[in-house]
Amino acid sequence: MSSNVGIDTLITPPAMLGIVGGGQLGRYFVMAAHTMGYGTTVLEPDPHAPAGKVADVHIIAAYDDPSALDQLASTCAVVTTEFENAPAAAMEYLAAHTTVRPSPVALATCQDRIAEKQFLTDIGVAVAPYAVIITDADLAAASTCGYPAILKTARLGYDGKGQVNVATHRDLATAWQSLGGAPCVLEERLPLDRELSMVLARTADGRVACYPVAQNEHVDGILDISFVPATLPGTGHGEAAKLCRYIAEELGFVGVLAVEMFVVGSDVLVNELAPRPHNSGHYTLDACLCSQFEQQVRAICGLALGDAKLVVPGVAMANLLGDLWANGEPKWERALWQQAAHLHLYGKREPRPGRKMGHLTTTSATVVGATTLARRLRSQLTAD
Ligand code: ADP
Ligand code: MG
DSSP states (O other): OOTTTTGGGOOOTTOEEEEEOOSHHHHHHHHHHHHTTOEEEEEOSOTTOHHHHHSSEEEOSOTTOHHHHHHHHHHOSEEEESOTTOOHHHHHHHHHHSEESSOHHHHHHHHOHHHHHHHHHHTTOOOOOEEEEOSHHHHHHGGGSOSSEEEEESSSOOTTTTEEEEOSGGGHHHHHHHTTTOOEEEEEOOOOSEEEEEEEEEOTTOOEEEOOOEEEEEETTEEEEEEESOOOOTTHHHHHHHHHHHHHHHHTOOEEEEEEEEEETTEEEEEEEESSOOGGGTTHHHHBSSOHHHHHHHHHHTOOOOOOOBSSSEEEEEEEEGGGGTTSSOOTHHHHTOTTEEEEEOOOSOOOTTOEEEEEEEEESSHHHHHHHHHHHHHHTTOO
């Protein structure tokens, strides 16, 4: 491939980049875009949302507001989303008037667990054993599923929300009612040995860059700690990259894609896809030459993809949830005096329990050292 393939189709500064959704992921995207000289417009109904405060233009309107969509389409060279539940019809409307990356079809697949698992199964990628629950007949048919299981709403779930445990088949109907009888997948609860994720970027002309695999630990369904490099056999990273690249190609994906994986014994199962940068990829902000957000700008604008390699031997990321504010402002100085720690706060006003308010990244000569430091510093933030 010659180095200037596609050079005429690059989207270059000072073009306006549009983004649907104004959370912390959008905020980092906006900051990366501004560093490179692009303009940014954020569509987000919450006037206090983290990305809205830093964007050039904050359209405070519903995600499907027609005049907001017209403004985005007429002013932005490309529109993306950090909010995976952006209404499909809105993204299709935008795509009819400007470039939308990833495509509405790819977004729709990642937005719906039923479509996502069907897609993965169709392309031969292993997923946890599951059944689709849409009707009462599906409830009865699910008697042969493996229990205990987890019932997950097909749409709109995140951070473990929209999920209930189902101990036996007798508990299924009540569990389904508790989720409002919405379309769901019922998944066997697996004895996970490890949870992994890979963030990758892909351009419209098929170039791909994969970040190192992260290993993730969740508490109550919310990502707690993520560390890199993950504990993998020698060939593990290359195999994960091959799998994730294949998924992105089959999806025709353009932008940044995160693939969450379960390791059970010698099996690697794909849990879910996020059509955007990922919480477990935040380590790239402090430990890679090109962060996942700069990479997102590069991918959707058709630029050369940045170097995705890790520049430290070990890195860990600890999420900072609203719970840390229970007794007032955490003692930030305890993290800030450490050279190896990088504090990120998203500028959210209300520290509700379970809400992602920021994260702490730690680097070290070993991944174990980085992980231990991240845990220790986070607990010191609220210690007496
Ligand atoms: P979310 O959209 O909330 O991230 P996930 O499907 O990724 O939803 O589930 C959140 C977490 O719950 C997972 O990262 C994992 O820790 C746990 N989990 C989900 N499905 C299973 C399963 N089938 N078996 C065991 N643990 C699971
Ligand atoms: Mg998940």
